[in-house]
Amino acid sequence: MKNCIPYFPIALLAFLLIPNGGYASEFNLPEILGRIKPGIVAIGTYMPSRNPRGVFLGTGFAVGDGKKVITNAHVTAKKLDDGHLERYAVFYREDQKEQMQIAELRATDEDHDLALLSIEGRSLPALEIGDSQRVREGEQYAFTGYPIGMVLGLYPVTHRSIIAAISPNAIPAIASNQLNVNMLKRLQTPFDVFQLDATAYPGNSGSPLYDIKSGKVVGIINKVFVQGSKENAISNPSGITYAIPSEHIKTLLNQNAAQ
Known part of the structure; x- marks a missing residue:
């Protein structure tokens, strides 16, 4: 059985497309991209x-x-x-x-x-921050960023995805040797995250997840599920990506409004 590493932060850069409701939404995506890029x-x-x-x-x-x-x-x-x-x-x-x-x-x-x-x-x-509490499973969104860092240069990449699941941030480990301090902390104070059926790469960390009809940000890409070693994030991606809901961005901004 392959050894699975539940989470791997994807720090570097990316740009990805995701529709939010039918063909009309897809046709609107180029206009949205031109506005938010x-x-x-x-x-x-x-x-x-x-x-x-x-x-x-x-x-x-x-x-x-x-x-x-x-x-x-x-x-x-x-x-x-x-x-x-x-x-x-x-x-x-x-x-x-x-x-x-x-x-x-x-x-x-x-x-x-x-x-x-x-x-x-x-x-x-x-970019305008949207209401992440209204996001539902099955809806289509997009995220844009800079995958693989400097290798692709300053050309943002966009991917489309659906909300595959809304699940707790801490998924129980298969074996005790996969537990660590951070995972135990998440298990004690879990919060929901968006699971996407899209492939993000190192560099996509921090990419906005947004409504393709309005451009409003509903989340921020922060990690991928990696099979085996960290190198597999590029060579053998799982196609499972996670995003933090934008309600937590609003909280951070409100707490630092004076800065």
Whole structure:
């Protein structure tokens, strides 16, 4: 029997398509993409003395006033090299040119794998946060991000998916040796997440899951189910991806409204 690793954070970048209700919705997706793509960014770090100076870690998206960016907490877990002036940064493409803005980590919600950053430069087009409590199993959505990081460049990728299940964040382990501290904590304080029938890759962490009819964000991609080793996330993907409902994003934003 293959050894199964229940969860694997997918930090780096991606872009994926998902319809939300019939052919009419699919025809509306190109219009929605044109509106929200400018607010979807690659999250990474910038170091002036490094080659390359910019390194991608995941995906994020602008919210609120356009100067706030949401991503996963595990994307920003890297300890920065202050001695070499390493900083968090957001990367995006505008007018066919690659752009970068320095970012600051403002707050994290480790329990729901969320992080809030702020950017120092001009504001980005913000995505609207929708009502994740109205999401139902069987509905179709899309997510957009930067899979496999710098390999594919600053070209967001979109995938379509249905909500395959709404299930607890902590799924019981098959064997006791698969239990760890984080899993035990999730079992004690579970919350529901969206299970998608879509393939996400390293780099998709932080990608917005959105309604393809309105563009409103209902969740954020944060992990995939991996069969065997972590390398299988690319070579043999399971096709099972998880997203944190957007209600937790709203809570984080409300708690840090003054920042």
